[in-house]
Structure formats: structure tokens, C-alpha cells
Amino acid sequence: MVVGMLVAGVFVLLAFPGYHGGGGRAKLTHTVNHGRGWPWEWYHRAVTYDPNDPARAEPPVYWGLPWSNREAWLGFSRTGAPPLSDGLNVAALVGDLAVGLLAVVLATGLWEARRRRRRSLWQITILESVSLVTMLAVGFAYCAHMQRTFAHEQRVTNKVLELFGIVTTVKVAPHWLVRLIGNDNVPEWYERVDKASIAPGTSDGIRKLVPYLREFQYLDMVFIEEGGERPVEFSLLQQLPDLKSLNLNYYDPLDPTSIGELKALKQLEVLSPGYSPLTDSQRRELQSALPNCRISE
Numbered sequence: 001m002v003v004g005m006l007v008a009g010v011f012v013l014l015a016f017p018g019y020h021g022g023g024g025r026a027k028l029t030h031t032v033n034h035g036r037g038w039p040w041e042w043y044h045r046a047v048t049y050d051p052n053d054p055a056r057a058e059p060p061v062y063w064g065l066p067w068s069n070r071e072a073w074l075g076f077s078r079t080g081a082p083p084l085s086d087g088l089n090v091a092a093l094v095g096d097l098a099v100g101l102l103a104v105v106l107a108t109g110l111w112e113a114r115r116r117r118r119r120s121l122w123q124i125t126i127l128e129s130v131s132l133v134t135m136l137a138v139g140f141a142y143c144a145h146m147q148r149t150f151a152h153e154q155r156v157t158n159k160v161l162e163l164f165g166i167v168t169t170v171k172v173a174p175h176w177l178v179r180l181i182g183n184d185n186v187p188e189w190y191e192r193v194d195k196a197s198i199a200p201g202t203s204d205g206i207r208k209l210v211p212y213l214r215e216f217q218y219l220d221m222v223f224i225e226e227g228g229e230r231p232v233e234f235s236l237l238q239q240l241p242d243l244k245s246l247n248l249n250y251y252d253p254l255d256p257t258s259i260g261e262l263k264a265l266k267q268l269e270v271l272s273p274g275y276s277p278l279t280d281s282q283r284r285e286l287q288s289a290l291p292n293c294r295i296s297e
Contacts, residue, residue, distance in 0.1 A: 034046075035179060037092060037093065037096050038096065038176060038179070038180070039096070039099065039176040040089075040092035040095050040096055040176075041089065041092055041175075041179070042088065042089045042090075042092035042093035042095075042096055043087045043088055043089070043093075044087040044089070045087050143189075146187075146189045146190065147189045149189075149192075149217075150188065150189035150190075150191060150192075151189075152215070153191075153192060153193055153215065153216060156212050156215045156216065157193065159212050160196065160198070160209065160212050160213070163198075163205065163208055163209050163212070164198065164199040164200075164205070165196055165197065165198040165199070165209055165212075166196070166197045166198075167193045167195065167196045167197075167216070168193070168194065168195045168196075169191040169192060169193050169194065170191070170192060170194040170218065171183060171186050171190045171191055171192075172190055172191075172192050172218060173186045173187075173190040192216070192217065192218040193216040193218065193219055194216075194218045194219060194220060194221065195219070195220075195221045195222070195223070196213055196216070196219060196221075196222050196223070197222075197223040197224075197225060198213075198222065198223070198224055198225065199224075199225040200224065200232055204233075205232075206224075206232055206233055206234075206236055206237075207233060207236055210236045210237065210239050210240070211239075213240055214239055214240060217242070218242070219240060219242065219243065220242050220243060220244040220245065221243075221244065221245040221246075221247070222237065222240070222243060222245070222246055222247070223247045223248075223249060224246070224247070224248050224249065224250075225249050226249055226250050226252070226274075232258065232261070233261060234246075234258065234261035234262050234264070234265065235261045235262075235264035235265070237265055238264055238265060238266075238267070240267075241267055242267075243265070243267055243268065244267070244268065244269045244270065245268070245269065245270040245271075245272075246262075246265065246268055246270070246271050246272070247272040248272060248273055248274040249274060249275070250273070250274030250275065250276060252276055253276045253279075254273060254274070254276070254278065254282065259282055259285060259286060262286060262289075262290075263285070263286060263289035263290065265290065265293075266290065266292075268290055268292075268293045269292065269293055269294065270293065270294050270296070271286070271290065271293050271294070271295045271296070272296045273286075273295065273296070277297065278295070283295060
């Protein structure tokens with residue numbers, strides 16, 4: 001009976017639906033992403049809702065847990081869903097099966113070993129008690145660490161706001177957890193700053209801001225707003241090793257000093273120089289100094 005329940009649980013997890021959230025709006029359409037499988041997603045379907053199509057006029061309203069919604073269980077028959085072959089990830093399906101079957105084997109073995117060595121099902125040894133307490137302690141320690149990190153970033157965010165900066169956050173919870181309980185139900189202490197928009201104001205404004213920005217471990221995109229004194233010491237952003245994208249919301253052309261400062265940011269993958277286009281010579285100079293960076297028009 002126990003083995004049968006475990007095997008049934010494996011197949012339930014294989015069919016486990018998750019809701020990824022909206023895939024963005026394009027004109028009047030709205031795309032909703034669904035996945036299937038756990039812990040890895042072996043099938044993905046993106047359903048586009050179009051107000052001009054009566055069959056797909058309104059996206060469903062999701063509440064509570066993703067898998068508690070009827071829409072998430074409609075499988076491959078939903079209008080607008082791609083064919084099974086289009087969204088199929090065979091490697092993930094095999095991985096889900098392997099993990100599930102391994103869990104069945106381990107659970108069955110442990111159950112049988114325990115059943116044969118215990119007079120009562122509820123008899124617990126000292127080793128089992130210590131193991132349980134250790135696991136609970138590790139879990140509580142992890143939660144406490146995440147909460148402390150979140151609180152620290154909140155304090156740093158307040159400092160950034162005082163220096164004319166704005167930040168946005170993203171939830172960094174494991175993907176399998178998000179699909180299990182839904183993004184809205186993920187605890188707030190999973191939130192981390194990933195983008196910052198700053199207005200240095202004075203020539204040393206960025207010097208004051210960078211030490212605080214370094215405290216955001218997931219920060220990978222920075223916007224620098226127009227205004228204040230020039231030149232800006234862009235090279236100070238070298239202290240942000242995970243910075244991948246820099247966007248300059250400038251209307252005035254960049255001067256040679258600014259170009260020289262930007263050349264120092266070797267970690268960049270995307271650079272947007274602002275609303276005033278670069279000259280051909282400036283673009284060549286930057287691209288030569290930053291060969292792995294895509295410089296937008």
C-alpha cells in the first residue's frame with residue numbers, strides 16, 4: 001500500500017501544474033505561462049488571450065496555490081496551447097522520473113527497515129530525534145538568514161533613497177518553490193534588489209552611492225539619470241562585479257572624459273548610452289575596450 005501511494009505520488013508530480021505569471025502584454029493580448037512537472041518543468045505552454053477572439057477573450061483569475069486552479073489542470077486541450085511536441089523537454093521528463101523513482105526506492109527501503117526494527121510505528125530512537133532536530137535547526141537557520149538579509153537590504157534601500165536613488169526588487173525563491181506555492185505566496189524575505197535608478201547630482205554623488213549599491217547581491221542593472229554635474233565617475237561602478245547592464249538616460253552627448261570612464265567597466269554585457277547617439281568614433285572606442293558588451297543604438 002505504501003509503495004503504491006508513493007508511485008502514485010510520482011505520477012501526480014509528473015503532471016504537477018504550475019503558473020509562471022503573465023508573459024507580458026503586447027498590444028491588447030495577454031500571455032499566460034504554464035508548466036508541468038516537478039521538480040523540473042518538462043512541458044511548457046504559453047496561452048495567449050486575445051479580446052478579439054471569443055474563445056480566448058479573458059485570462060483566468062488565479063487564486064491561492066497554482067495547482068488549486070482548474071485552469072492549471074486543463075492540460076494540453078486548452079485553446080491556444082502549443083502541441084505537446086513543441087513544449088516538451090525530454091531531459092527534464094527523464095529527470096523527474098528518475099528523482100521520483102529514486103524517492104520511491106529510498107522511502108520504501110527506509111520504511112521497511114524501520115518497520116522491521118521497531119515494535120511500534122511511533123517508536124523513535126535517539127539518532128532519529130537528533131536528526132530531526134538538526135534538520136529543523138538548519139531550516140530555521142536558513143529562514144532566519146534570509147530574513148536578516150532582507151532586513152539589511154531594506155535599511156540600505158532607505159539610504160539609497162536619501163541619496164536620490166530608486167530600486168526595484170525581484171523574488172529569488174527557487175523556481176520549484178514558486179511553481180509549488182505561487183509567486184504571490186512566496187515570503188517577502190525572498191525579495192532582493194536587482195535594479196537601481198540613481199541621480200548622482202554632484203560630481204561625488206556616485207561615490208556616495210556605490211558603497212550602498214555594493215550591498216545588493218543581486219543587483220545587475222543600473223540606470224543613471226540626466227542632471228547634475230559632469231563628468232560622472234562611471235569607473236566607480238567597477239566595484240559592482242555583478243553589474244551586467246548600464247543605462248544612461250542622458251540627452252546631452254557624452255564627453256571624452258565620460259567615454260574614458262565607461263571603458264573601465266569590463267563586466268558590462270549591455271550598455272545604453274542614452275538618448276543622444278554616440279559618434280562612430282566613440283562607438284568604436286567603446287566597443288574596442290568592451291568587446292563582450294552590446295552597445296545599443
